[in-house]
Amino acid sequence: MTRLLVVDDSALMRRVLGEVFQNEAGFEVAFARDGVEALERLHAFEPDVVTLDVQMPRMHGLDCLDRIMVERPCPVVMVSSQTAEGADATLEALQLGAVDFVAKPDGAVSLALDDFAPILIEKVKMAAASRLRRSHRLAERIRALHGAAEPQPPPVTPKLKPKIRTRLTASRSPASDGAPPGLVIIGTSTGGPPALDTVLSAIPADFPWPILVAQHMPAAFTASLARRLDGLCALEVIEVTRPMPLVAGHIYIARGDADMTVSRRSAGPVALPVPSSPEYRWHPSVDRLVASAAATMPSDRLVGVLMTGMGNDGARTMADLRAAGGQTIAESEHTAVIWGMPGELVKADGADVVAPLGEIAERILDMVGAG
Structure with a gap:
């Protein structure tokens, strides 16, 4: 009961x-x-x-x-x-x-x-x-x-702005066709916003790959999520409400109640907001985002990260991504609020690394070669 x-x-x-x-x-x-x-x-x-x-x-x-x-x-x-x-x-x-x-x-x-x-x-x-x-x-x-007086307010998370931009080294520059060297894709659901705070605020300003985020959330909330993360992160954080070229130094947040896909244009890959598809249960769909990225970029230039959340969104496509040569990270059961999505990835033998929340940013940096 x-x-x-x-x-x-x-x-x-x-x-x-x-x-x-x-x-x-x-x-x-x-x-x-x-x-x-x-x-x-x-x-x-x-x-x-x-x-x-x-x-x-x-x-x-x-x-x-x-x-x-x-x-x-x-x-x-x-x-x-x-x-x-x-x-x-x-x-x-x-x-x-x-x-x-x-x-x-x-x-x-x-x-x-x-x-x-x-x-x-x-x-x-x-x-x-x-x-x-x-x-x-x-x-x-x-x-x-022990009978102390009124509880103290929680500490305020420090702001990292103003953002300090650093130039990318030649080895981290985009390809000649304008494409970034790779993409990081993060999927989260229940418990996701604080987890995103922890991971994304630890990514440095000169990180060489764009980061795309699908957080299950209604449309009325993702703009606030992007604003909050933009205040915490060294990278620029944007809610994707129109086609946007994918460039280093940016984090792209999928709009709620819809999906985000990756598509190739002549100048390089872009993030596209698209209507939610009934083929997928949760939105923004992690599975749909990962599948579109894998169809656009070589698998060995993709890193998939699946963190706390109910259900199994992202587990199948990230397992496929790993099998095709991509790299994947699953949040450990020890730190996940709900070990649904990352747990399903682990069960499918789809995780290269299973890491607690506080270590995920470091693992991303290692996989991208940006540490």
Whole structure:
């Protein structure tokens, strides 16, 4: 039995979310009207998972999440509005320790329930099975356990801007036809944004290959993800909303609810935003991105990286990539929030390297020869 605490200031949303899980076997559901009440229920009800609204009276959802992660850490799924402000708050929540998020339906919730409910149920079930980082804010948890005063706010991730560009050496210059020497492709899902923070912020400004990222996420959130990463990374980070030439010094983020492919033009390869295909379950699709890159570039000039996420997106095509001479990295089970996607790659004997999150950037640099 999974004990679920639903936190939302809207009586309608509490009723709708309650009905979703009370009609689903294996759930015991409790409710809280705001963050203050949620913290009271946190200790009395002892939930296995929390769904948490962002905008609430008395205590903001982010403040409540902050307290949960210190006082009694458990998996939290944010229920976020599909606005720029909601997207920014969601990414901050993921950095604070939330496992995943689901976007509230636009318009009448009841009319969109058939689409919304299965997604929410799947994410909550995955959250219940997820792995929280034991070291996350450990010192603050110890202080709270020993009766210290209010927990301190988490440290702010340092910004790396202004970006410092370094010239590529001759050996790292693009080919004569304008093509980059190779491509790095990263696929992530649940737990992905903080993992991307860790890996991409460790890539130096003179990295010689473009990096393409497919992070499962709605369209309203990927622009915020690109802005956030651009503030953290030495490389330039761009959301792909139109055809873009692939050049070194850039990270290309696939637009949410769509797919990104690689295509060859006369001046070299380009990243293309394309409508999502029903052939693929998750979007932006890692499988579709890897397959298009393998059809465009020699396999031995491709590096595939599969990190935390539910499902198996990317596992098949990255295993094929390795068999064709490419190189692949899978995040280890020890650090992955959900060892679905990277675990499937390992099971398919498709990973050259299985590495914890903190070592993946170094492994990429080694494979590209940029260390």
